[in-house]
Every structure is written in C-alpha cells, then in structure tokens.
Amino acid sequence: MAKSETPLLDELEKGKWPSFVTEIKKAAEKSPMANDLLHQLELSYKDRIGHWKHGGIVGVKGYGSGVIGRYSDRPDLFPNVQAFHTIRVNHPSGWFYKTDALRSLCDIWDKHGSGLTNMHGSTGDAILLGTTTDHLQTCFDDLSEAGFDLGGSGSALRTPSCCVGPGRCEWACVDSLDLCHHLTMNFQDEIHRPMFPYKFKIKISACPNDCVASIARADFSVIGTWKGDIRIDPAEVEAYASSDLNIQREVCDLCPTRCMEWDGRQLKIFNEDCTRCMHCINLMPKALRPGEEQGATILVGGKAPIVEGALLSWVLVPFMKLEPPYEEIKDLILRIQDWWSENGRSRERLGELIKRLGMRTFLRALDLPATPQMVKAPRTNPYVFFWPEDIQQEVK
C-alpha cells in the first residue's frame, strides 16, 4: 500500500466517531481546494502551528458582515487555499430546513466554494467553508436567489438563534422560533452593518433547560419560564411510582431547593420555593408541566473567556410576556445596545461594560428599578468549596 501523505491527520480517523478528516478527504476527491486544505492541515499538525494568516476584510456589496476572510501563509505550497474565505448563512429559526433547501445550499456551495460546510457554527449559522474573493458576490447573489441571506460577523449583531421550542418540545413556555425570526427581521441593519463596539449575541431558549445555552453564550439571553404552580397530573404520578423511577431519591432529593414532598402516594410541591430548574419536570414529563402563566426571563452579559474572563448572563427582567409584535423586548434591546454603543470601548462586550461602570449605572440608564429577582449568581459564597469527598456518589 502506498504511504499516506497525511499520517498525522489519519490518526483522527481512528475510532468509531465521525471524523472531519474523512469528510475533507471525500471532498478532496473532487475539489482541489479541499485537497490543499487537507495537506495544509497536515503541515500545520507537523509544524504545530496554524498556517492561516490573521483574518482578512472581504465582503459583498451593501454588507459589512457575513464573510470572514482567510488566507494561507503558505500559498507557495497550497495555491488553491491562497484565499479560503468563510461565508456565514443565516440559518432558519430552530434549524428547520426542508431537504430541498439543504440541497440548494449544497449545490450553490459546490459551484462557488470548496463544498465543505460546517452545519452549524457556534453562532448558529450554516457555515460555508472556503472560497475565493471573486466568488463572493456571485455566491451571495445565488444564495439570495434561493432565499438565503448572510448572517452577522464582526462588531455586529450576530445571527440570533433559538432552541427548537414549540416546534418539537412540549416544555416551551414561549414561541422561541417566532421570536427569533421576528428579531432577525427587525434587526437586519444591525446584523449586516457592524456598528457596535464588538459582537452582540441574542439567544433564545423556550424553557429553563436552556438548550441553546443562551446563559453562557449570549450577551442577551432569553429563557422561557412560568409563574405560579407546576401542573401535576396525579394519575401519571402514580404511573411513575409503579415504574422503576424512584420518586423520593431521584426527584425529590435532587430538587435543588428541596421544595418537593412525596409520601408514597401524593406528590406535593411548595411552589414558592421552586426555582424552576426543570429537574422534576425533566424526569416526570408526563406527570409534571410548567405553570400556566408563561413568559421569559431576560438575562444580560454572557460571553466567552476573552479580555475579562467568561461571564454567565444574569437576570435583568425576571418575567416578561412575549407575544407578537414583541414591542417590549425590541425596545429593551435597542436601549441596551444604545447605552453600550455610547459608553463601550472598542472590543468591550456588554457584560464587561456593565462590570466597569457598575450595575447601578446600567439600571439607571435603562430606567429599570432594582428588584430582588435580579440575581447575579445564586447562592454564591466565595469561601465555600466542594472537595471530591463531599460530592455524593451515584444516586440509584
């Protein structure tokens, strides 16, 4: 057998998992770009250094964002990836596509780029990896023709994203799909024409399970929640009791606020102490449902660890009803962005600015009263740590 040209990358094909190396190799059979990508990557592994230069500035007419420029620093060896730009395509709410939409996306990308995609990037967009500068405008034109638009990049509003919500999930407390679509359409200018000190991300989860991890990944996090009592179906509780679920140990004992009681026949919840963590509902979905009055909690300030370290979003508005045309939330977003743009330094995320100028100042600027539910971090005490021996082993 001939010696492999990519021994280091081949390691990443071993094991039972899908491998991006296998995918790039498949693409390399028909795309010279993908082939050079493969070999440049092998060289990167060998040299232990990335062979991409720092990002370029390329784009399409009328837009300041949506394309991320990439250039190889070894175009002498890999001429087909001399330019290898990425196009971000705004994904549909909740990532629901028809297969023919996916096909047309792939056809366009086979025509204009390497054929390689990343479905989906961490911002949520469909990521089309690798094309040249002269293909950008024509690719964009074809995408528009097929009904797609570019997403955000740079110091812009990044493509809003949301969980599948009411599309598939009985726990949805708000219509995350509709809200996400609404905000996307409403803030087109902010997405396509960067105008902020830095990036701004909006993510929407329709219940506290927070499947899009909006609390950790968005400057503006919307998380569905409810007011009032968790709805209980006693017949279904009984059915769980006679199944192999141990209600006492697995549900009640693991309720973080210990606000549940189980006497072997009846399940009681002291709702005033419930923090709506979803634990019990997740374990007994047929018996328990979120309360009837539903809306969302709005949190702000989340970001990844750069400049100031990672931040989780914290509560700004404990409960907001979310129904079309969503004026209240749009207005809040605008006021926050305005304050941030006015006061933020270059490359300063919203959470960092709030930390620098103080939450008081931020609240006053937004004209919101401070309330006890504006929790920064629940139950924190910097001197309490867990040692490994304190952590209870396996429940069941």
Add this chain to the structure above:
Amino acid sequence: MPTIELAGKTYEVDEDGFLEDLDKWNEEFAQAYASTEDIQGTLTEEHWKLIHYLRNYFQQFGIAPMIRKVCKDNGIDMKKLYELFPTGPAKGACKLAGLSKPTGCV
C-alpha cells in the same frame, strides 16, 4: 508582497488590497481605487471629508475609529455611510483612505 497599479503608479498592498504604508497615500490613489469599491465616477466632497477624517484619526491614534464615532463626528448615519461607500466603512472607506487593514474579529 502584492502590488497594485493605480493612475500610473505602483503601490504595495496586502492581499485584501489595503495600502501597506500610510504615507504613500495620495488623492489620485483614492480616486483611482474608488471603482473597485463600487463607487462610480469622481469622489465627492462628502467622500473626501470622510477619507480625511479617517486619515487624521488613524495618524493620531494608530487605529481606525469605531463606526459610531465616525457617524457622530461627521453628522451622518449608517445608511448614508453605506450610500457613500457601498462596500462598507471597513472595507471601502478605510481602503481608499490608505489605512492598514482594520483588525476585526470574526
């Protein structure tokens, strides 16, 4: 190092066409370059005002100003900015002004 020929002169630029040396800039450069950034015909008073503003700011601070500041200091909005420079302030305006490539994050 790539080069580009504009109005009979050769300039050193990076792969995105940004001028390598701020001091090599001149008005012919900007005018000759305009068409590649989707600006038709001769640059107007309004174009020049922005171009000179960007150059002054860059000379003073060594970076390109934030967009909001550009708009505020020049009394224009984003829409106007994109009308003047259809490929955007970073790609279009900074390039014509001879600024080195604004570093931006993905």
